[in-house]
Amino acid sequence: MILKNREKAAADSRSTVGVQKMSLSTFLIRYNAIIILVILIIAASGLSPLFISKTNVFTLLRQQVPYLIIAMGMLMVIVTGGIDLSVSSVAAVSSIMVAYSMTKWGLSGGGWSTWGAIVIGVGVGALFGALNGLLIARLRMPSFIVTLAMMYAGEGIAYIITKGNTLMLNNKTGGYADLVGFSTATTIFGIPVAVIFALVVVIIFFLVMKYTTFGRMVYAIGSNESAVQLAGINSKKHLFFVYLLSGILCGIAGVIITARSGNSSALTASVDYNMSTIAGVVIGGASLMGGEGTVVMTVIGVFIIAVIGNIMNLINLASYPQMVVKAGVIILAVLLKSLSSKKHG
């Protein structure tokens, strides 16, 4: 009798420990992206001493700014169980509208007119996001189709506005100095201002996803929307805001893209912002079925993709083999996750 009780107590304590502490294998499976990133960084440092040089690190970070910002929106969308394929196109249109308003509408005087151009760029992103949100949340259309259509529409609009040309900002205007000069030259504690900005965006989204009702509802909707609705929550409103925010973030990314290079063209729509951010979010452990995924792990996922590209550039590997290696890493990361979920039944 006593023995039985003791066995039971032991079993009980074991089960509570299992609940609170994570076993090593669970950790490895859930956070495999961290390990992959660490291994990649070590390997990269070994392959090329240039990798950990200050110039390379900052270049890498600066390159990733638009990806990180767009990935925050993509993460939210994916957590709700949706997808946003339109991000590259929306960022392109925003970027073009910034350049267009500065070159054609005379918003190049610096000061407030620069802010005007930025608002136009972000506003265009918001408009696309609102349209996505309306069709998906209100009219219950599948996000894949809606954002696919918006991807084509955005790219088309980008070419219509630019007539296929590159819009160059005049580097003698105050606007150029405000936008391009500020973003390329300014550093805070030696860190480029754009990188600081991306960090702030990431921190804000970390807090929003973790500590606000909105963030909690995003996860809840992705976990089971009908239950959320029956619990007395306006899930459509939240879903609309998710796509609106994704659009706004693409708008911000568009502004940054123009600010970095001082020009803008429709080619931005063909940059792999959509596929890379989706890959980053998924490598970070998010599920395309919704309900899972975190900001921190998304950042890790984005950098995994980035480091692979960067190291292969450093060792002069052509871009086509790069793609194959990227594919391998994506499969590996997701394979570990699907193996673990199979184990849990």
Add this chain to the structure above:
Amino acid sequence: MAEDQAAKKSFDIEYRVEMHHICKSFEGVKALRDMQLQIRPGEIHALVGENGAGKSTLIRVLSGVHMPDSGEVKINGKKVHLHDPKDGILAGISVIYQEFALVQHLSVMENILLDEFRDRKFVNWKEMRQKAKEFLEEIGFGNIDVNARVSDLSVAYQQVVEMCKALTRKASILVLDEPTAVMTNREVEQLFKLLLKLKEKGVSIIYVSHRLEEIFQICDRITVLKDGQYVTTVETSSIDKNQLVALMIGRDLSSFFPARDCEIGDVVLTAEHIKAGRAVQDISFDVREGEILGLSGLVGAGRTECIRAILGVDKLEYGTVTLHGKKIRLGSTKEAYEHGVGFLPEDRKNQGVLLRRPIFQNITLSCQKAITRFGWIRKKKEQPIVEKYIRELAVKLASPSNNVESLSGGNQQKVAIAKMLAANSKVLFLDEPTRGVDVGAKIEIFKIINELVSQKYAVVMVSSEMTEIIGMCDRAVVIKEGRSVGELQKDELTELNIIQYAMGVRVNDTEE
């Protein structure tokens, strides 16, 4: 034809189907105990019993969906072991469920000859059309166009196609599960004609239905089940409706239900002439403070749909809802919660809780306003609410930050109830509050409900278990085919009274 000969030959044997001493449990719950069933060749045999009497389980065992834990099944006198539905089909058993297994966007011909398409590499369309036509003519429905899309057919014709498909599989035993539930009277007549034809051909038909008129019209014999046990098998001609109803009920109500002593106050919510879709035609009821009102009736009578319409989940086409003397029209559960009306959905796992979210987040899901400032969640406000409900409802858990799926069914349901209560709802709609939980948890949930009404909550409870309605409710409204057909006070709440209303043996005196 081959199946004709097979059928005729088997007229010689006494029983087409024999099931003896069948037992089947699901996770420790006994669904069938020492069950038996004997079906003669060429008879229409009714299977009747209350909700949960074991009819569906018995059919699933017969058709091979479930393996019985013990007992034997004999088909045409030979012992068989059916491991899956395919074995059942090979043994000549075809089950036609309420949701047909037809491919909606294919033609009648393609559906009838589905098996042939699987077995062939090339299709001779002309021959197939001819074949399908022959099958239809044989059972007297040559007027159905073999090229028509199944989705364009009426429900009755879809059923004919389904039966035709069963015949191509040389079915000698046909099981119909509530075939007339969605049919018009004319369609029912057509179905009966077909059934009689099949009967002449020696097909044995097992007919599951709640509609007593139909059973007395068409069935030869009736087997009655109760609580997963065999009651009796009788010749239809030797019994009348009231006697049959008496056979289906008469269980002993133990002291299973905790006692309650509370004062019933004024009317809080009134619903009048609610109409919504096909399922809800005209339902009226009211509920008072400190009262549990039961909504009783057979599965599919329209109880859940009625609640959903009142709460604004589905569209309310007609009718009025009055809350505290004011007419309201709820557009969503959000508005319902804002009015202090809570809802516990019947499907716990898909609608009641978020299985893969933490317990504490589930509890505070519906009361976000109370725990946030400017949209930011304040742990200080959230934690006491979570702790309060975990303590008061005695939710057994390892940690509130574990996912709800780690809990047992009963504790999951408690979390769903906590969520509703945390939103400060005073009028509660509970749809099957004890579905899928074990007996111990059931009693605990009953105690919680009792505690709530003693605190002047008003509760509307839907339950398919009559004992639950009788044991828990102060009053019950019985719903039949989308209409409220009778109201029973506490002292009138008996199984006999409920089932007489629910099956239409008795009609409300006050109705015109």
